[in-house]
Amino acid sequence: MNKEMYLVRRLVLIAICASIIIVGKLIFLSIPNVEVVTFFLIIFSLIFSVKEALAIAIIYTIVEIYMFSFSEQFYIWSLIVIATSLVKKIFKENFQLWAIYSGFFGLIFGTLSAIPFFLFYEYFAQNIPKETGRLTMLAYILKGLPFDAIHMVGNYFIMLLLGEYVYKLFKKLTKQFLLERGD
Amino acid sequence: MLKNKIIISVLVLILAVGIIVCYKMIQKSQGQKGWKEITVEVVVGDDINKITFKTNKTMLGEALDEQKLIKTMSSVYGRYVVGVKDLKKNDGSFIEADFEKNGTFWFIYINEAAAEVGIDDYAIKDGDVIRFELQGGNE
Numbered sequence: 001m002n003k004e005m006y007l008v009r010r011l012v013l014i015a016i017c018a019s020i021i022i023v024g025k026l027i028f029l030s031i032p033n034v035e036v037v038t039f040f041l042i043i044f045s046l047i048f049s050v051k052e053a054l055a056i057a058i059i060y061t062i063v064e065i066y067m068f069s070f071s072e073q074f075y076i077w078s079l080i081v082i083a084t085s086l087v088k089k090i091f092k093e094n095f096q097l098w099a100i101y102s103g104f105f106g107l108i109f110g111t112l113s114a115i116p117f118f119l120f121y122e123y124f125a126q127n128i129p130k131e132t133g134r135l136t137m138l139a140y141i142l143k144g145l146p147f148d149a150i151h152m153v154g155n156y157f158i159m160l161l162l163g164e165y166v167y168k169l170f171k172k173l174t175k176q177f178l179l180e181r182g183d
Numbered sequence: 184m185l186k187n188k189i190i191i192s193v194l195v196l197i198l199a200v201g202i203i204v205c206y207k208m209i210q211k212s213q214g215q216k217g218w219k220e221i222t223v224e225v226v227v228g229d230d231i232n233k234i235t236f237k238t239n240k241t242m243l244g245e246a247l248d249e250q251k252l253i254k255t256m257s258s259v260y261g262r263y264v265v266g267v268k269d270l271k272k273n274d275g276s277f278i279e280a281d282f283e284k285n286g287t288f289w290f291i292y293i294n295e296a297a298a299e300v301g302i303d304d305y306a307i308k309d310g311d312v313i314r315f316e317l318q319g320g321n322e
Binding site: 096099100103139142143145146148149150152153156157160 | 184187188191192195196198199200202203206207299300
Protein backbone atom coordinates (compact mmCIF):
# COMPACT_ATOMS: atom_id res chain seq x y z
CA MET A 1 0.00 0.00 0.00
CA ASN A 2 1.40 3.39 -0.88
CA LYS A 3 1.86 6.25 1.55
CA GLU A 4 -1.10 8.29 0.26
CA MET A 5 -3.51 5.38 0.65
CA TYR A 6 -2.22 4.82 4.17
CA LEU A 7 -2.81 8.47 5.07
CA VAL A 8 -6.30 8.39 3.57
CA ARG A 9 -7.08 5.34 5.65
CA ARG A 10 -5.89 7.11 8.79
CA LEU A 11 -8.16 10.04 7.94
CA VAL A 12 -11.10 7.71 7.47
CA LEU A 13 -10.31 6.09 10.82
CA ILE A 14 -10.35 9.48 12.53
CA ALA A 15 -13.78 10.19 11.04
CA ILE A 16 -15.12 6.79 12.03
CA CYS A 17 -13.85 7.15 15.60
CA ALA A 18 -15.45 10.59 15.94
CA SER A 19 -18.72 9.09 14.68
CA ILE A 20 -18.52 6.30 17.24
CA ILE A 21 -18.20 8.87 20.02
CA ILE A 22 -21.16 10.88 18.67
CA VAL A 23 -23.37 7.78 18.52
CA GLY A 24 -22.21 6.80 22.01
CA LYS A 25 -23.14 10.26 23.29
CA LEU A 26 -26.62 10.01 21.76
CA ILE A 27 -27.26 6.56 23.20
CA PHE A 28 -26.64 7.73 26.77
CA LEU A 29 -28.24 11.14 26.37
CA SER A 30 -31.26 10.26 28.48
CA ILE A 31 -29.16 9.11 31.44
CA PRO A 32 -27.76 12.19 33.19
CA ASN A 33 -24.01 12.27 33.76
CA VAL A 34 -23.41 8.82 32.32
CA GLU A 35 -21.41 9.17 29.14
CA VAL A 36 -18.99 7.20 27.03
CA VAL A 37 -17.25 10.20 25.44
CA THR A 38 -14.48 10.20 28.05
CA PHE A 39 -14.17 6.43 27.73
CA PHE A 40 -13.70 6.47 23.95
CA LEU A 41 -11.41 9.49 23.99
CA ILE A 42 -9.09 7.71 26.43
CA ILE A 43 -9.15 4.52 24.35
CA PHE A 44 -8.45 6.41 21.13
CA SER A 45 -5.69 8.40 22.80
CA LEU A 46 -4.03 5.10 23.68
CA ILE A 47 -4.26 3.77 20.14
CA PHE A 48 -3.57 6.86 18.04
CA SER A 49 -1.01 9.61 18.16
CA VAL A 50 -1.72 12.88 20.01
CA LYS A 51 -2.51 14.72 16.76
CA GLU A 52 -4.93 12.07 15.55
CA ALA A 53 -6.66 11.72 18.92
CA LEU A 54 -6.94 15.53 19.12
CA ALA A 55 -8.46 15.56 15.63
CA ILE A 56 -11.07 13.06 16.84
CA ALA A 57 -11.79 15.20 19.92
CA ILE A 58 -12.07 18.39 17.85
CA ILE A 59 -14.40 16.79 15.28
CA TYR A 60 -16.57 15.51 18.11
CA THR A 61 -16.58 18.95 19.79
CA ILE A 62 -17.66 20.64 16.55
CA VAL A 63 -20.48 18.16 16.01
CA GLU A 64 -21.54 18.45 19.66
CA ILE A 65 -21.72 22.25 19.35
CA TYR A 66 -23.74 21.89 16.15
CA MET A 67 -26.16 19.39 17.68
CA PHE A 68 -26.50 20.77 21.20
CA SER A 69 -25.25 24.36 20.98
CA PHE A 70 -22.09 25.86 22.41
CA SER A 71 -21.39 25.03 26.03
CA GLU A 72 -18.74 25.67 28.64
CA GLN A 73 -17.49 22.09 28.19
CA PHE A 74 -16.14 22.65 24.67
CA TYR A 75 -12.47 22.45 25.65
CA ILE A 76 -12.67 19.51 28.07
CA TRP A 77 -12.55 16.79 25.42
CA SER A 78 -9.29 18.06 23.96
CA LEU A 79 -7.93 18.39 27.49
CA ILE A 80 -8.72 14.72 28.18
CA VAL A 81 -6.83 13.71 25.02
CA ILE A 82 -3.78 15.81 25.91
CA ALA A 83 -3.74 14.59 29.53
CA THR A 84 -4.13 10.96 28.43
CA SER A 85 -1.30 11.29 25.93
CA LEU A 86 0.90 12.61 28.74
CA VAL A 87 0.19 9.76 31.16
CA LYS A 88 -0.13 6.84 28.75
CA LYS A 89 3.55 6.02 29.05
CA ILE A 90 3.12 5.71 32.82
CA PHE A 91 -0.19 3.82 32.95
CA LYS A 92 0.46 1.80 29.79
CA GLU A 93 -2.20 -0.95 29.60
CA ASN A 94 -3.18 -1.03 33.27
CA PHE A 95 -6.93 -0.57 33.00
CA GLN A 96 -7.43 -0.39 36.76
CA LEU A 97 -5.39 2.82 36.66
CA TRP A 98 -7.24 4.03 33.58
CA ALA A 99 -10.53 3.39 35.39
CA ILE A 100 -9.39 5.56 38.32
CA TYR A 101 -8.13 8.19 35.84
CA SER A 102 -11.47 8.17 33.99
CA GLY A 103 -13.36 8.39 37.29
CA PHE A 104 -11.16 11.31 38.32
CA PHE A 105 -12.10 13.21 35.16
CA GLY A 106 -15.74 12.50 35.91
CA LEU A 107 -15.32 13.97 39.39
CA ILE A 108 -13.62 17.16 38.22
CA PHE A 109 -15.85 17.59 35.17
CA GLY A 110 -18.01 20.15 36.95
CA THR A 111 -14.97 22.09 38.09
CA LEU A 112 -13.56 22.12 34.56
CA SER A 113 -16.94 23.27 33.22
CA ALA A 114 -16.95 26.13 35.75
CA ILE A 115 -13.60 27.59 34.68
CA PRO A 116 -15.00 29.37 31.58
CA PHE A 117 -17.56 31.14 33.81
CA PHE A 118 -14.77 32.43 35.99
CA LEU A 119 -12.71 33.57 32.99
CA PHE A 120 -15.69 35.23 31.33
CA TYR A 121 -16.76 37.23 34.38
CA GLU A 122 -13.20 38.06 35.37
CA TYR A 123 -11.96 39.24 32.00
CA PHE A 124 -14.78 39.79 29.56
CA ALA A 125 -17.98 40.88 31.27
CA GLN A 126 -18.10 44.59 31.96
CA ASN A 127 -19.69 46.45 34.85
CA ILE A 128 -19.79 43.25 36.89
CA PRO A 129 -18.22 43.09 40.37
CA LYS A 130 -14.89 41.30 40.43
CA GLU A 131 -16.00 38.59 42.83
CA THR A 132 -18.90 37.55 40.56
CA GLY A 133 -16.58 35.31 38.58
CA ARG A 134 -15.23 33.48 41.58
CA LEU A 135 -18.65 33.19 43.24
CA THR A 136 -20.31 31.98 40.03
CA MET A 137 -17.60 29.39 39.57
CA LEU A 138 -17.90 28.22 43.18
CA ALA A 139 -21.70 28.04 43.01
CA TYR A 140 -21.51 26.08 39.75
CA ILE A 141 -19.02 23.60 41.23
CA LEU A 142 -20.90 23.07 44.50
CA LYS A 143 -24.31 22.66 42.84
CA GLY A 144 -22.91 20.10 40.44
CA LEU A 145 -21.17 17.93 43.05
CA PRO A 146 -23.82 15.19 43.24
CA PHE A 147 -23.82 14.94 39.45
CA ASP A 148 -20.03 14.85 39.41
CA ALA A 149 -20.16 11.98 41.89
CA ILE A 150 -22.47 10.03 39.57
CA HIS A 151 -20.26 10.95 36.63
CA MET A 152 -17.21 9.61 38.50
CA VAL A 153 -18.90 6.27 39.22
CA GLY A 154 -20.16 5.92 35.65
CA ASN A 155 -16.77 6.70 34.11
CA TYR A 156 -14.93 4.41 36.53
CA PHE A 157 -17.09 1.35 36.00
CA ILE A 158 -17.41 1.74 32.23
CA MET A 159 -13.63 1.85 31.91
CA LEU A 160 -13.08 -0.94 34.43
CA LEU A 161 -15.54 -3.33 32.81
CA LEU A 162 -15.07 -2.51 29.13
CA GLY A 163 -11.77 -0.68 28.82
CA GLU A 164 -9.37 -3.54 28.21
CA TYR A 165 -11.67 -5.43 25.88
CA VAL A 166 -12.59 -2.38 23.76
CA TYR A 167 -8.96 -1.21 23.63
CA LYS A 168 -7.70 -4.57 22.36
CA LEU A 169 -10.55 -4.85 19.89
CA PHE A 170 -9.99 -1.37 18.45
CA LYS A 171 -6.24 -1.87 18.35
CA LYS A 172 -6.66 -5.10 16.37
CA LEU A 173 -9.26 -3.64 14.00
CA THR A 174 -7.20 -0.49 13.43
CA LYS A 175 -4.13 -2.54 12.58
CA GLN A 176 -6.13 -4.75 10.20
CA PHE A 177 -7.72 -1.77 8.48
CA LEU A 178 -4.45 0.07 8.02
CA LEU A 179 -2.51 -2.94 6.74
CA GLU A 180 -5.27 -4.35 4.53
CA ARG A 181 -4.35 -4.39 0.90
CA GLY A 182 -6.78 -2.35 -1.19
CA ASP A 183 -7.85 -3.50 -4.66
CA MET B 184 -5.76 -8.39 41.10
CA LEU B 185 -9.51 -9.03 41.36
CA LYS B 186 -9.37 -8.29 45.10
CA ASN B 187 -7.72 -4.91 44.41
CA LYS B 188 -10.34 -4.12 41.76
CA ILE B 189 -13.15 -4.88 44.19
CA ILE B 190 -11.58 -2.82 46.99
CA ILE B 191 -11.02 0.19 44.72
CA SER B 192 -14.53 -0.13 43.23
CA VAL B 193 -16.06 -0.14 46.71
CA LEU B 194 -13.96 2.90 47.66
CA VAL B 195 -15.17 4.75 44.57
CA LEU B 196 -18.79 3.96 45.47
CA ILE B 197 -18.25 5.06 49.08
CA LEU B 198 -16.67 8.30 47.87
CA ALA B 199 -19.60 8.99 45.54
CA VAL B 200 -22.20 8.24 48.22
CA GLY B 201 -20.21 10.34 50.71
CA ILE B 202 -20.18 13.33 48.38
CA ILE B 203 -23.94 13.08 47.74
CA VAL B 204 -24.78 12.64 51.43
CA CYS B 205 -22.54 15.56 52.49
CA TYR B 206 -24.09 17.75 49.82
CA LYS B 207 -27.62 16.94 50.98
CA MET B 208 -26.68 17.50 54.64
CA ILE B 209 -25.06 20.88 53.91
CA GLN B 210 -28.05 21.92 51.83
CA LYS B 211 -30.51 20.97 54.55
CA SER B 212 -28.42 22.70 57.21
CA GLN B 213 -28.58 25.94 55.21
CA GLY B 214 -32.33 25.93 55.45
CA GLN B 215 -33.87 28.12 58.10
CA LYS B 216 -35.40 26.25 60.99
CA GLY B 217 -38.72 27.25 62.43
CA TRP B 218 -41.64 28.98 60.78
CA LYS B 219 -41.14 30.96 57.59
CA GLU B 220 -43.55 32.98 55.53
CA ILE B 221 -43.39 32.49 51.77
CA THR B 222 -45.46 33.74 48.87
CA VAL B 223 -46.38 31.63 45.88
CA GLU B 224 -47.41 33.42 42.71
CA VAL B 225 -49.09 31.63 39.81
CA VAL B 226 -48.76 33.42 36.47
CA VAL B 227 -50.76 32.33 33.43
CA GLY B 228 -50.51 34.92 30.67
CA ASP B 229 -51.53 38.23 32.22
CA ASP B 230 -53.29 36.52 35.10
CA ILE B 231 -51.37 36.64 38.38
CA ASN B 232 -52.68 35.05 41.55
CA LYS B 233 -50.88 34.82 44.88
CA ILE B 234 -51.02 32.97 48.13
CA THR B 235 -48.93 33.68 51.23
CA PHE B 236 -48.55 31.09 53.93
CA LYS B 237 -46.39 30.05 56.84
CA THR B 238 -44.48 26.77 56.88
CA ASN B 239 -41.94 25.06 59.08
CA LYS B 240 -40.73 22.78 56.30
CA THR B 241 -37.12 23.17 55.23
CA MET B 242 -37.29 22.40 51.51
CA LEU B 243 -39.56 24.06 48.96
CA GLY B 244 -40.99 20.79 47.62
CA GLU B 245 -42.16 19.73 51.08
CA ALA B 246 -43.76 23.12 51.74
CA LEU B 247 -45.65 23.09 48.44
CA ASP B 248 -46.80 19.50 49.02
CA GLU B 249 -48.05 20.43 52.48
CA GLN B 250 -50.22 23.17 50.99
CA LYS B 251 -51.28 20.89 48.11
CA LEU B 252 -50.19 23.55 45.64
CA ILE B 253 -48.44 21.38 43.08
CA LYS B 254 -48.67 18.19 41.05
CA THR B 255 -45.37 16.58 40.18
CA MET B 256 -43.81 13.81 38.15
CA SER B 257 -40.56 12.03 38.83
CA SER B 258 -37.61 11.90 36.47
CA VAL B 259 -33.97 10.91 36.66
CA TYR B 260 -33.27 14.56 37.47
CA GLY B 261 -35.72 14.53 40.39
CA ARG B 262 -39.29 15.75 40.72
CA TYR B 263 -40.62 18.36 38.34
CA VAL B 264 -43.82 20.37 38.48
CA VAL B 265 -46.55 19.48 35.98
CA GLY B 266 -49.50 21.17 37.66
CA VAL B 267 -50.04 24.17 39.92
CA LYS B 268 -53.17 24.81 41.94
CA ASP B 269 -55.59 27.21 40.26
CA LEU B 270 -55.61 29.98 42.87
CA LYS B 271 -58.22 31.95 40.91
CA LYS B 272 -60.87 29.22 41.03
CA ASN B 273 -59.60 27.92 44.36
CA ASP B 274 -61.67 24.76 44.01
CA GLY B 275 -58.77 22.38 44.33
CA SER B 276 -58.26 22.09 40.56
CA PHE B 277 -54.83 22.33 38.97
CA ILE B 278 -53.53 24.16 35.91
CA GLU B 279 -51.56 21.45 34.15
CA ALA B 280 -48.71 21.80 31.69
CA ASP B 281 -48.06 19.13 29.09
CA PHE B 282 -44.93 19.70 27.08
CA GLU B 283 -45.48 16.79 24.74
CA LYS B 284 -49.12 17.63 24.01
CA ASN B 285 -49.09 21.40 23.74
CA GLY B 286 -45.54 22.52 24.46
CA THR B 287 -46.35 24.13 27.81
CA PHE B 288 -44.26 23.90 30.94
CA TRP B 289 -44.00 25.53 34.34
CA PHE B 290 -41.03 27.83 34.79
CA ILE B 291 -40.05 28.53 38.36
CA TYR B 292 -38.62 31.83 39.62
CA ILE B 293 -37.31 32.21 43.15
CA ASN B 294 -37.08 35.83 44.27
CA GLU B 295 -37.24 37.06 40.66
CA ALA B 296 -34.39 34.82 39.46
CA ALA B 297 -34.76 31.58 37.52
CA ALA B 298 -34.58 28.60 39.88
CA GLU B 299 -31.26 26.88 39.54
CA VAL B 300 -32.21 23.71 41.41
CA GLY B 301 -35.32 21.57 41.66
CA ILE B 302 -38.07 22.15 44.21
CA ASP B 303 -36.73 19.41 46.46
CA ASP B 304 -33.24 20.92 46.50
CA TYR B 305 -34.15 24.48 47.45
CA ALA B 306 -34.06 25.39 51.16
CA ILE B 307 -36.66 28.10 51.72
CA LYS B 308 -36.04 31.30 53.64
CA ASP B 309 -38.46 33.66 55.32
CA GLY B 310 -39.83 36.10 52.77
CA ASP B 311 -39.14 34.01 49.67
CA VAL B 312 -41.33 34.66 46.66
CA ILE B 313 -41.83 31.63 44.44
CA ARG B 314 -43.34 32.31 41.03
CA PHE B 315 -44.76 29.60 38.79
CA GLU B 316 -45.11 30.91 35.27
CA LEU B 317 -46.79 28.88 32.54
CA GLN B 318 -44.61 29.15 29.45
CA GLY B 319 -44.38 27.65 26.01
CA GLY B 320 -47.41 26.54 24.07
CA ASN B 321 -47.74 25.50 20.41
CA GLU B 322 -49.22 28.17 18.19
